[in-house]
Amino acid sequence: MTKLLLRALAGETLPVPPIWMMRQAGRYLPEYRATRAKAGDFLSLCYTPELAAEVTLQPIRRFGFDAAILFADILLVPQALGAELWFEAGEGPRLSTIRSRADLEALKPADAIHDHLAPVYETVRILSHELPRETALIGFAGAPWTVATYMIAGRGTPDQGPAHALMAENRPLFEALLDRITEATIEYLSQQVEAGAECVKLFDSWAGSLKGDDFTRYAVAPTKRIISELKARHPGLPVIAFPREAGEAYIGFAKATGADCVALDNSVSPEWAAQNVQKDGCVQGNLDPRLMVTGGEELVRETRRVVEAFRNGPHIFNLGHGITPDADPDNVQLMVDTVRGR
Numbered sequence: 001m002t003k004l005l006l007r008a009l010a011g012e013t014l015p016v017p018p019i020w021m022m023r024q025a026g027r028y029l030p031e032y033r034a035t036r037a038k039a040g041d042f043l044s045l046c047y048t049p050e051l052a053a054e055v056t057l058q059p060i061r062r063f064g065f066d067a068a069i070l071f072a073d074i075l076l077v078p079q080a081l082g083a084e085l086w087f088e089a090g091e092g093p094r095l096s097t098i099r100s101r102a103d104l105e106a107l108k109p110a111d112a113i114h115d116h117l118a119p120v121y122e123t124v125r126i127l128s129h130e131l132p133r134e135t136a137l138i139g140f141a142g143a144p145w146t147v148a149t150y151m152i153a154g155r156g157t158p159d160q161g162p163a164h165a166l167m168a169e170n171r172p173l174f175e176a177l178l179d180r181i182t183e184a185t186i187e188y189l190s191q192q193v194e195a196g197a198e199c200v201k202l203f204d205s206w207a208g209s210l211k212g213d214d215f216t217r218y219a220v221a222p223t224k225r226i227i228s229e230l231k232a233r234h235p236g237l238p239v240i241a242f243p244r245e246a247g248e249a250y251i252g253f254a255k256a257t258g259a260d261c262v263a264l265d266n267s268v269s270p271e272w273a274a275q276n277v278q279k280d281g282c283v284q285g286n287l288d289p290r291l292m293v294t295g296g297e298e299l300v301r302e303t304r305r306v307v308e309a310f311r312n313g314p315h316i317f318n319l320g321h322g323i324t325p326d327a328d329p330d331n332v333q334l335m336v337d338t339v340r341g342r
C-alpha cells in the first residue's frame, strides 16, 4: 500500500492524517544532542552522512512518524555557492554578505554546487535504504527569497530589512541573486530526488514580509519556476510549499505555484484555512509549536481541533513552525496519540 503521506499529497482524504513535525530531529531530543556532540558541531553533523542519517531516523524510531525529513539546513546552498557560513553558539547563522555586483560575481554557477553537497545526497541514499517501508522521505530546500534574506543580511533578521533595502536600491542585483539561488535550488532538489527523496518541501520562512506585487514576484514566481522544472525532470514528484505567514495570500497559492500541498503556519485558524485553502487541495499544519512545551489538556484540545477542522479534505498533520529546543518529548507523544485516536 502506498505510504500515507504520499496518499494525502495525491489528494486523498484519509480517516487518520499522516503526521510529522518540522524540526523533528532537534535539540529537544536527548539522542539528537548526543549525536550532535559526537559530530562536534551542527555543520559537521549536516556533512557527515552516517550521523545526519542517524538523527533523521531518531524521531521515526521514537514516535513512528509517517515521514522523515532529510537532516540538513537551508543555508547549505549559499555555502555551496561559495558564501562563508558558520553558526555562532546560542545566536544562529552567520554568512558573508552579498551587497554588490562583485559579491554576486564571486559566487559559483548554480550547477557547480554538487561536489560540496555530495554528503547530503549520500545522507538521502542511506535513508532511502534504512527507513521503514511505511515512512516517506522528504527532501527540502529554502525558497529563494528566504535564502536571499540570509545571504544579503549575513544573518537572521526580524524584518528582513537588508534584503528589502537591496531590493529598493538595486533591483537588478537583487533579482540576479534570486535567479542564481532559484537555479541552484532546482539542481539541489533534483539531486535529492535522484538519491531517493520521494517528495520535496520549499521553506519560505520569511514570505510573510513580502507584500502585494513583491509577494507575487519573489515568493510565488520563484516557487512556481522551481516546481515546474522539478516536475518536468521528475514527473509526478509531489511538492509541499511553505510560504510562512502569507495570511490571505495562502488563498490560491497552490494553484499559482503548482504546489501539491500548502503548509500553514499557526497564525491562521484551521477553520479558516479549511474553507479557503484546503478547498484547492492538500494542506499541512498547523498546531502551535508552543503546545509542545506547555502540554496538558490544551494540547489535546487544540490537536483535536486541527484534526477536526481538516477532516473533510486531504491533510498532513504538523506544527505551524519548528518544534523548539525547550519542548518536552512526552508532549510530542501525546500529540501523536491524540491524532491517531489512542
Ligand code: CP3
Pocket (backbone or CB within 6 Å): 021, 022, 023, 024, 025, 026, 027, 036, 042, 069, 070, 071, 072, 073, 074, 075, 091, 092, 093, 140, 156, 203, 205, 322
Ligand atoms: O526539520 C527538520 O528536522 C529537518 C532539518 C532542518 C533544519 N533546519 C535543521 C536545523 C530544516 C528543514 C531546517 C530549515 C531551516 N533552517 C529554515 C526554514 C524553516 C524555519 O525554521 O523557518 C531556516 C530559516 C533555517 C536556518 C537556520 N538553521 C537557523 C535560523 C538556525 C538557528 C536557529 C535555531 O533553531 O537554532 C538553524 C540551525 C538548525 N537547523 C538547527 C537544526 C536542528 C539547530 C542547530 C543545533 O543543533 O544547534
